[in-house]
Amino acid sequence: MSYCNIHIELLLIIGVSLLAATENPPHIIYIVADDLGWNDISWHDSSMITPNLQNIADESVILENFYVQSLCSPTRSSLMTGYYPSNIGSQHKVIDPNRPHGLPLGLTTLPEKLKETGYISYAVGKWHLGFCNKDYLPTSRGFDKFFGIYGGCHYYYNHSSSEHGTYKPGLYSGIDLHEESSNGIFKLKGAEYDGVYTSNLYRKKIAEYIAEHDPRKPMFFYVALQQTHSPVMVESEWSNLYPNVPDLVRRNYSGQVTLMDTMVGEVVNKLKEMEMYEDSLIIFHSDNGGDVKTYASNWPLRGDKGTYFEGGIKAIALIHGKGIRKTGYVNKGLFHVSDMFPTLIESVAGGQIADEQKISGSLYTKHNMTRKFNNPETCNPSKCLNFIHCNAHIYLNYVEIPAPEPNGTDIYLFNLDADPYEEVNIAASHPIIVKQLMDKLDKYRKTAWTFFPPADPACNPVNFEGFWSPGWC
Numbered sequence: 001m002s003y004c005n006i007h008i009e010l011l012l013i014i015g016v017s018l019l020a021a022t023e024n025p026p027h028i029i030y031i032v033a034d035d036l037g038w039n040d041i042s043w044h045d046s047s048m049i050t051p052n053l054q055n056i057a058d059e060s061v062i063l064e065n066f067y068v069q070s071l072c073s074p075t076r077s078s079l080m081t082g083y084y085p086s087n088i089g090s091q092h093k094v095i096d097p098n099r100p101h102g103l104p105l106g107l108t109t110l111p112e113k114l115k116e117t118g119y120i121s122y123a124v125g126k127w128h129l130g131f132c133n134k135d136y137l138p139t140s141r142g143f144d145k146f147f148g149i150y151g152g153c154h155y156y157y158n159h160s161s162s163e164h165g166t167y168k169p170g171l172y173s174g175i176d177l178h179e180e181s182s183n184g185i186f187k188l189k190g191a192e193y194d195g196v197y198t199s200n201l202y203r204k205k206i207a208e209y210i211a212e213h214d215p216r217k218p219m220f221f222y223v224a225l226q227q228t229h230s231p232v233m234v235e236s237e238w239s240n241l242y243p244n245v246p247d248l249v250r251r252n253y254s255g256q257v258t259l260m261d262t263m264v265g266e267v268v269n270k271l272k273e274m275e276m277y278e279d280s281l282i283i284f285h286s287d288n289g290g291d292v293k294t295y296a297s298n299w300p301l302r303g304d305k306g307t308y309f310e311g312g313i314k315a316i317a318l319i320h321g322k323g324i325r326k327t328g329y330v331n332k333g334l335f336h337v338s339d340m341f342p343t344l345i346e347s348v349a350g351g352q353i354a355d356e357q358k359i360s361g362s363l364y365t366k367h368n369m370t371r372k373f374n375n376p377e378t379c380n381p382s383k384c385l386n387f388i389h390c391n392a393h394i395y396l397n398y399v400e401i402p403a404p405e406p407n408g409t410d411i412y413l414f415n416l417d418a419d420p421y422e423e424v425n426i427a428a429s430h431p432i433i434v435k436q437l438m439d440k441l442d443k444y445r446k447t448a449w450t451f452f453p454p455a456d457p458a459c460n461p462v463n464f465e466g467f468w469s470p471g472w473c
C-alpha cells in the first residue's frame with residue numbers, strides 16, 4: 001500500500017474532502033496521549049476505566065492499525081510536518097533539553113498550514129519539539145497560544161525536570177512551565193502554580209482557551225496530555241478507582257489513565273457548552289507505545305516504548321466527529337501518523353499542499369514503513385548517535401522486517417497476519433522477501449539525516465531564573 005493509498009483511505013474515512021466551498025471547515029481537536037499502553041484502554045481491557053473515550057469510540061472510527069514512532073519527539077515531528085522523522089533529522093532519540101536542537105526551522109508546521117485557511121491554533125501540554133531558541137517555540141511555529149512544558153516530562157507538582165527528564169537526576173535541572181501568547185512568553189511560578197498538579201492546570205487552561213475562542217472561526221486545538229508518561233504520580237482520587245490493583249505503581253498508572261480520560265470528557269463537555277461540538281472533528285491517539293517501566297501494558301503485543309516491535313509503534317487511535325461518513329466500527333487500514341498532516345490540510349481544512357512537495361524524494365512520500373533506530377536486544381538507544389547506524393523497521397503488505405545495524409546479524413521477519421504478536425521469526429526461511437525489504441530499506445537510508453548535537457552547558461536553567469528557557473542556541 002503506497003502513501004497515496006493510505007492517504008486516500010484516511011480521506012475516505014473522514015469524508016470531508018467534499019465540503020462545499022462555502023461551508024466552514026470543522027474545529028480540529030487533536031488529542032495526543034503520552035506513552036499510553038495498547039491494552040490500557042477500555043475497548044482492549046474492560047478493567048480500564050475510560051468511559052469518556054469509550055463513549056467517543058462508540059461513535060467514532062477506531063484505527064486499529066495506526067502506527068507512530070517509538071518515542072515522543074519523532075512522532076510529534078512527523079505529526080507537525082507530515083514528514084518521516086528520518087527525513088527531517090528528527091529520527092534520533094528525543095529532543096533533549098540540554099542539546100541545542102529542535103524541529104528544524106524552515107519546515108511548515110500543521111498550525112502554520114491551517115492558518116492559511118483561517119484556523120486559530122492553541123496548544124496545551126507537552127511541546128518536546130525544541131526550545132533553545134525562541135524560533136523553536138510553539139508560538140513561533142504557528143500556534144497562537146500555548147500553555148505547558150517545553151520538554152518531554154516534568155514532576156507534576158513542582159514542575160521541574162533535569163536534563164535527563166525525570167528518570168534520573170542530571171547536572172542541570174530547572175522548572176518547565178510556560179505560557180505563550182501575543183502578549184509574550186511567561187515563566188510560570190508562584191502560588192497559582194507551585195504544588196498544583198500539572199494536569200489540573202491544563203484542565204483549567206483548556207476550558208479557558210475554548211471559552212475564549214470565537215466559534216465562527218475554525219479552531220485547531222492540540223491537546224498534548226502528559227498522561228500517562230512518567231513520573232507515575234497522580235492524586236489519590238484517581239488511583240483509588242483501582243482498589244483491586246495490588247501493585248502501587250500500576251494502580252497509580254491506571255489512575256493516570258482515568259484522569260486522562262476525564263480530561264478528554266471535559267474537552268467534549270466544554271465544546272458542547274460552547275456549541276462547538278457538532279462542528280468538531282476529534283482525533284485521539286498515543287504518541288508511542290506504553291512504557292513497561294511505568295507499568296503500562298501493551299499486551300498482547302511484543303515490545304514497548306523505544307522498541308520497534310508492535311508494542312512500541314502501534315498506537316491506540318480514533319477519529320470522531322464532523323465529516324465522518326461511517327462510525328461505530330474498527331478500521332484495520334494501515335496508517336502512519338505522518339498521514340495526518342496532508343489529510344487534515346487537504347481533506348479537512350480545504351487547504352492545498354503543493355504538488356512538488358507531494359512528489360519530492362522526501363516530503364510527503366509515504367509508505368507503509370516506520371523507521372527505527374534501535375533494537376532493544378542489540379542496541380542501547382543512548383549509544384545510537386545516528387539511526388542509520390542502528391536498526392530500521394519497514395512494512396510491506398503487513399510483513400515487517402526490522403533490519404540490523406550494518407555490522408549486525410539479527411534480522412527479524414514476521415508475518416503479522418498470521419503472527420500478530422511477533423513470536424516467530426521467519427527471516428531465515430524467506431530470503432527473497434528479506435532481500436526485497438533490505439533493498440527498500442537501503443533506498444530509504446539514503447534520504448535520512450540526523451540533527452542531534454552534543455549537550456551544551458549554556459542550557460543551564462540557572463542562567464534563566466531557574467527555568468528551562470530559550471536563549472542559548
Ligand SMILES: [Ca+2]
Pocket residue numbers: 034035071072229287288
Ligand atoms: Ca511518548
